[in-house]
Amino acid sequence: MNYRHAFHAGNFADLQKHTIVLALLKALTAGEAPLSVIDTHAGAGAYDLGGDMARRSGEAAAGIGRLLDLDAVPAVFAPLVAVVKALNGDGGGALYPGSPLLIARSLRKIDRYTACELRPDDFDSLRRTLAPYAFAQAVKDDGYATAAARAGKGGRTFVLIDPPFERSDDYAQIVATTRAVLARDKQAVIAAWMPLKDLETFDAFMRAMETVTNDALAAELRLRPLTDPMKMNGCAMVMVGAPPSTEGAIAEATTWLADNLGEAGAKARIWRA
Ligand SMILES: C[S@@+](CC[C@H](N)C(=O)[O-])C[C@H]1O[C@@H](n2cnc3c(N)ncnc32)[C@H](O)[C@@H]1O
Numbered sequence: 001m002n003y004r005h006a007f008h009a010g011n012f013a014d015l016q017k018h019t020i021v022l023a024l025l026k027a028l029t030a031g032e033a034p035l036s037v038i039d040t041h042a043g044a045g046a047y048d049l050g051g052d053m054a055r056r057s058g059e060a061a062a063g064i065g066r067l068l069d070l071d072a073v074p075a076v077f078a079p080l081v082a083v084v085k086a087l088n089g090d091g092g093g094a095l096y097p098g099s100p101l102l103i104a105r106s107l108r109k110i111d112r113y114t115a116c117e118l119r120p121d122d123f124d125s126l127r128r129t130l131a132p133y134a135f136a137q138a139v140k141d142d143g144y145a146t147a148a149a150r151a152g153k154g155g156r157t158f159v160l161i162d163p164p165f166e167r168s169d170d171y172a173q174i175v176a177t178t179r180a181v182l183a184r185d186k187q188a189v190i191a192a193w194m195p196l197k198d199l200e201t202f203d204a205f206m207r208a209m210e211t212v213t214n215d216a217l218a219a220e221l222r223l224r225p226l227t228d229p230m231k232m233n234g235c236a237m238v239m240v241g242a243p244p245s246t247e248g249a250i251a252e253a254t255t256w257l258a259d260n261l262g263e264a265g266a267k268a269r270i271w272r273a
Pocket of ligand 1: 001003004005017040041042043044045097098099100116117118119122141142143144162163164
């Protein structure tokens with residue numbers, strides 16, 4: 001496991017993923033029923049954008065840096081920017097929240113949060129990040145197996161699946177985990193992140209998802225035409241059970257990122273399978 005999210009924290013993909021996660025959480029915590037969130041690949045929890053890894057990649061500067069430089073941040077990104085500002089105060093710090101901190105700050109005392117991370121160093125940081133939140137638990141276990149085992153226990157389920165795609169079977173694991181989670185809670189909401197390199201891989205994944213659900217929503221963020229499959233040409237969030245009230249924010253955020261951070265030929269494609 002060589003992947004370190006610290007190189008990528010706050011990049012265009014995090015902006016799309018984290019904005020969508022916040023919109024889903026807002027809708028899913030609007031009622032009185034408790035929500036149980038399982039974050040299969042949680043990472044370190046929060047990231048220092050002034051650190052060596054973030055500075056070497058420059059990805060945050062081209063992502064959250066661009067957003068923070070705007071005189072008027074588009075309303076759809078306001079919840080994410082509010083957390084970034086709250087973490088850093090007026091001191092000019094450079095902390096960027098990972099999915100664990102965003103989820104923990106969005107939940108209520110009645111909710112539950114399980115965050116899975118296998119890398120020992122990132123797990124230690126994750127555990128420290130979540131320590132103030134009594135309803136949150138960091139576990140050093142495989143995220144796919146944990147989601148399949150814990151979904152449907154204690155309230156409605158929301159599963160975030162955000163693997164590093166270092167393994168060739170991550171796409172198949174997402175489909176299998178979706179099937180297992182829906183078998184335990186057919187109302188579960190699932191959001192999976194993936195890179196967009198070539199269209200064939202993504203199409204094959206969506207066809208496989210159609211064997212487990214007829215309620216998939218894809219938000220493709222193409223930064224450039226998908227002509228060179230050796231490059232990460234964008235990313236996609238694929239959701240199951242996304243509340244209809246979140247579709248506007250999902251489309252707005254994805255379209256803004258394509259239009260403003262993409263190259264010639266960039267586009268957003270939001271569609272239901
Ligand atoms: C893309 S990062 C997660 C970023 C995080 N979701 C966020 O948005 O801030 C993926 C993480 O998954 C961890 N990981 C890899 N395989 C895993 C597995 N099978 N179960 C749990 N964690 C895993 C990696 O160590 C890495 O920290």
